[in-house]
Amino acid sequence: MPDFNLALIDMVIVVAYIVGVLILGFWIGKRHKGAEDYFLAGRSLTWPLIGFSLFASNISSNTLIGLTGSGYADGAGFSVFSYEWMAIVVLIIFAVFFLPFYLRNRIFTIPEYLERRYDYNARAYASFIAIVLNVFVDISATLYAGGIVIQLIFPGIPLWMVITGLAVIAGIYTITGGLSAVVITDAIQAVILIIGSIIITWFAWEQSGGLSEVMAVTDPSHFDIIKPASDEELPWPGLITGVFLLGFYFWGTNQYITQRALASKTTQEGQWGAMFAGFLKLLILFIMIMPGAFARVLYPEITEVDTVYPTMMFDLLPIGILGLVLAGLIAAMMSSIDSGLNSVSTLITMDFYQKLHPDKNQAELMGIGRWITATVMIIAVLWAPQIQHFEKLWDYLQYVLSWFSPPIIALFVVGLFWKRANERGALWCAIVGALLTLFAIIFNTSEQLIDFLYMTGIHFGVCVLAHVIGSYTAPPPSNEVVENTVWQISGFKKETQELKELAWYKNYRYQGAGLVLIVITIILYFNVWI
Template sequence: TLPEFMGKRFGPNTQTILAWYSLVKMLISWLSLGLFAGGFLVRQILGIPMWQSVTVLVSLAGLFAYTGGLKTVAKINIFQMILLIAVSAFLTFLGLSKIGGLSALAQQTPTSYWSLIRPASDPDYPWYAIALGYPVAAIAFFCTDQAMVQSVLGAKNLEQGQLGINFIAWLKILSLPLFILTGIICSVLFPGLKDPSLAYMTMVTNLFPTGLNGLVIVVLIAVLVGTIGSSLNSLSTVFTMDIYLKHIRPKANNQQITQIGRYTVIMGCLTSVFVALAIDQIKGLNLFDVFQSILGFIAPPLAVAFLMAVLWKRTNRAAINTILTLGALLSLGTGICYLWIFPKDVYTFWPHYLMLSFSLFVLLLLIGIGVSLLLPKSAYELAHQHMVEIKMDKPSNRVKIAWTILFVVMLLLYTVLK
């Protein structure tokens, strides 16, 4: 885990701080946001209150994580991924067929709908906010999140791990034809839809044949339950390995470790219900912006700590601890003010949330550099600096070719859809 790496380099205090912050991050991002999305879906389908929706979902996911493990989570997630891609592809096909094809769709939509890069004057997604803000969340999300990296760390060898990450990048490209294109289709078929968060389920319930739409809904709920279960498993892993075994009971046997892991799953379920209900109270943002803004406020401390620890040898424990404590309070505090205390729909002085995330990232980076330059390394760091030297084999030719092809495809996509 990342806390374990940080602990070897900067000492046990840093490992503990990062482990707790990672727990908060996983609890809010993967677990509570996933639970909120699932509750939103179930509420839309069944018309029941949010608290009932999230309670049912977290109970199913908790049972899944309580009785399974990483291997079970990985296998089920692969199966669910294939189902979700198939369902989304079929939905896109049905929508295009009803409109009359891509050319007919293009004729009925504004030209701006087909551009990935929005002008700086765009109030929702200006290009500079996307270019500066998204990488901050991406670094924290894909490089430090235990729920993301645990499957990569479970690869048989380095090459398989690198190719696995490449495969994930290709899957991200599928969001263009399977989700963004579906949204454009929905704007033509259902122009009176007021809430864009309802677009996907509106398409499912209206385009799929009777009976099949019920199966699709079951698949979507199963995917969400699997995601929440994976998050609970990651939460349990970090608490058990980086806090319980390190500080509470270092000599715990396997039975005790398994038991505390299951208790952590139960506590994660209970806490995530309350956080999901709090997220439901956010006003003035659609479902997509709720997700991105919350991730954007969690990410800066982790992104700065990760980059400084990996890329700059001068980085010291004082800098990392400052970023993960004071920086976390600053970043999370700003997010709480933006989303709940002084919401943007009432207080219009706020800049775009992605620019806020980037500004926090730059501020914490400057603080980290300053502390590293002003304060010397601790005795622990000087005595253990040989333990963090990373020796890695060079990428194989297959890995180089895979990433080169991906780079070219991404460049073409942004060039064509600019």
């Protein structure tokens, strides 16, 4: 096993990266004049920045280490890639149906759409759920997992100190620079992360002998991306009832991710950005999961799969390159933390504070947003270390999203595609969904992972039914509400005509179709041809 020590040059590279990110945040922060600049980057983002930022925000350090560990360990194996290819499908649906309405209504937050569609109660409900999940699951989980990883390298530093350091660094440039700083640093961090992952994949492939050597010591089922219905880890029906719905919440209705799409310069830029993010998701199989498979040949004695990625870093990489890859690992932590901080600040400021103080101008809202970001950072720092004392709670938090998100998904899906949906139906959906969530928290445990995947679909179905029944107990919404917030085939046909004026490679629908074909080819290769 390698010695987890850094040479001076590697330390210099890591420190230079951190200092550079902080300087960038301060520089961008000086250009902001109001809330739209701070929270939505002046609605000026182009597709490369959107795509890189979407990708980086999704890949945290625990995700990266977990994906590599899955590629190594028996059990889920390559089926973990199902979360990635399903995300591509969701991004396509998001770009076709949802994003145009979000941008047309010029909203600051995703829950704000629900107010336009129903009423403020629906907006407040969705926003509150998003805030709780972002603070106590997304940000805190990333801080805790990141702290554990850093402790592998620097075991003498206390966990609370590592967590505080990560939060403060990400918090400083997020507080000063807002979404512009988050997106630009995310783009830089995504490039570093991808380059670092490619480097470590190359070294692992070269020294292991390649995929043929892995196959010689591995059961072929380990490479199956789609598992049979009897699989204990991820049965294929669970992809539909669980993974798809959870992916839709994460990529289509969660401020944590979608905020950079709301900041698109145009609808077209946002759609291209979503397709670009989908393309980057394809790389995950080859540069994050596959290295874990190579490690099966290189390190057959490893029992703790979370140490696979750090082991490869310190054992395979030469001095200098190690610093770059470690910077990429830290970048993965930072991009998730900064996205969480910025999204929560936006939700609290625009969905709650502005409602209580409608007289505040754009500059004042930006100032409040900065104070809220700092407060959220402190709360996450205080909560994150406590997770280690509650192992069952920590396990449970991994699946809590599947219990809180179904009613939110139902509000968006029914609202966008059914013009008869109204605020009464939204209220019934929220009440029934909250009761089912409470039931799940009380009577279920984290060991029931398969039940969580299936129950997500059941939970969603019940919420949709409650929404429909409730909507029929009250008058339909006005034509004005329907026209601005409900999808109609006429709008789709209009967009089709507009897209005909573009070169085929600029048509995001063709781009999406190309991504689907690549996904199908990958699944067939690993499920049928290997």
